[in-house]
Amino acid sequence: MSEPATGPPAAKPAKPAELTVLDKYLVAGIENQATTIYMFPGACITYRVGNKLLKVPNTTLNPGQTMAIALEILPNYVVDQPTAEAKKMFLDRVKSLDFSYSVQGLARFRVNLFRQRGSLAFAMRVIPHDIPSLSSYQLPDDFLQALKGLRGGLWVVHGKGRGGKSAFLASIVEHLNATQNRLVTVLEPTIQFSHRNNLCLVTQREIGSDMNSIEQGIDEALRQDQDILFVDELNSAESFDKVLEAVVKGMTTFVAMGTPDVEKTIRQLLGFKPQNRQLDLVNDLMTHLRALISTELTIDPAGRRTVTVQYHPANLVNSVLLSKRTELEQKSSQKSMLHEFDSSSSVDQSWFDSE
Template sequence: MSLPTPSMPTAPPSADAGAPLNFVNVLHTMLGVSDKVSDLIFSPGRPPQIELLGKLQPVQVTGLDKLTPAHTAAIAKILLSNQQNAVESLSQHGSADVSFSVPGFSRFRVNIFMQRGTHAIVMRVIPSRPPQWSDFNLPEALQQIADLKTGLVLVTGPTGSGKSSTLAAIIDLINETKHYHIITIEDPIEFLHQHKNSTIHQRELHTDTPDFARALRAALRQAPKVILVGEMRDRETIEIALEAAETGHLVLSTLHTIDASKTVDRIIGVFPKNEEPAIRARLANVFRFIVSQRLLPRADGRGRVAAIEILKATSRTRQYVEQGESEGKS
């Protein structure tokens, strides 16, 4: 959601100050610490915190020496404003994902969750423009993804490993070099891509579509060349992604796995055991790249660098995927 004006969102009065706190001012203070802040964390009993180069550190905000449950509940209310699906998700399931923006300042991917009966909030900072290929020192082999016509490309890694940024850079490269129709399905939308040589349509869960599987099936009738699925979360989504890759589309997605072999195991594992041979054969036929990455601290302490493992489809790697552990080659 977008804030109508920076002055509207306010948290309740603090114990130290009689006036309500302006939430946008809080965001300005926290992001003002460094341009390398990746996350903002609001937790009862702690001051507002930022994650900077992989480490949490408190930020001094006037009137917020220590957050109370009332503070985090009020911040959650601001973030959830007019998003009924997210409100229901928080009530029924204990967590909700939303996007949040302050026009002219910054955008965030937000997760609000309940813990010990109180609200806690993590806000991932999204750069004002989508990552470009030139922004990262990515392996040259990954440039080949932009030239693929069909197949499945997976970017995997733990939370906060840069998967979304890598995929966004690949989408931007395709956008600049190809004249394609691209559809993204995200929860929520992170990077806002502009039309370049390609035309990009971005669909957000709960706003534009109820779930990944339904949006992905609909995409098959929308004539895209490239489909980005934010995450392959369940059997139905994986099934349709395989179908899309088999029917002439390039499908890009992510999984929370640590390496290529675990990625294959995760995909196979969502299907019944009796379907394993058929799914292995289908996956071996459609996968083009499995890119596993994580962020490691630089030796000089100046930020982090991506460590990347690439499994490219060759006759040998396809054989490994298809035969799996039966041949000791998972």
């Protein structure tokens, strides 16, 4: 793999000579304002800049090169022994994997490694160094007031993929860190934004390197008597059960979900439970849900990215939940009536046999 055609990026803390060839391409992508960098076998290294894909000339990769990149960036924790041989054996059988990668002092990336046509490929999303301030989202005063008095409850941040959910959650962590004296735990598939301890004591844990699963992280947060919990990417019934357990036990909990609107978010939450337990879940949500907060990323023709946030407090969400409760109660009543009808329509067969 040759060096970037654009040459090394403008130096920040590190010197170009200290960077590997791979790192030079990654940093060059950032210098070109890329938000995602793609490395596929049979294709040039490609930067996503706004709505455009920019291909780096003369960088067509082959399967051997993508394997070499994987060996270079694969974290040690995924193998028992951090040797090249052990990593190669792991990569020969892996189908997909999410992890983070850093260019020391310059950039961090959220990596999705996957297979296509039997070979390894990568999508590396750039994680910005700077966390947006909460004030930059132009949120209503009642949201900021609600953050001042956090005492338990579930807060759901939802939106489409690449919609700014993780950055918004990080902004809330930073706001709390600057204004409140709390114990905070952040659980993520891959750590994206780094938080330093300020007024809060912030624990950040990543699946694989720090814990085996989100469920384990929640269990341990409960044992540690944490005050506030952040869970990025709530996407399984098992994780939701643990989240609900934490909320019922009084822990303020923020979660991110990849659902586009309020209706689909409520539907997804209910879908985490079997139908015969959804009515109980609606009642739990009406008690504990504090707000749904939607995020949406827009990109203007010049490639500028803006995240729009909408705040839906509990009194608005509860109207949707009330409708769902009525719907579930009607279904339950209909099933009960059918069961009673089936019972009453059963006839003693001996009656027909008698003369």
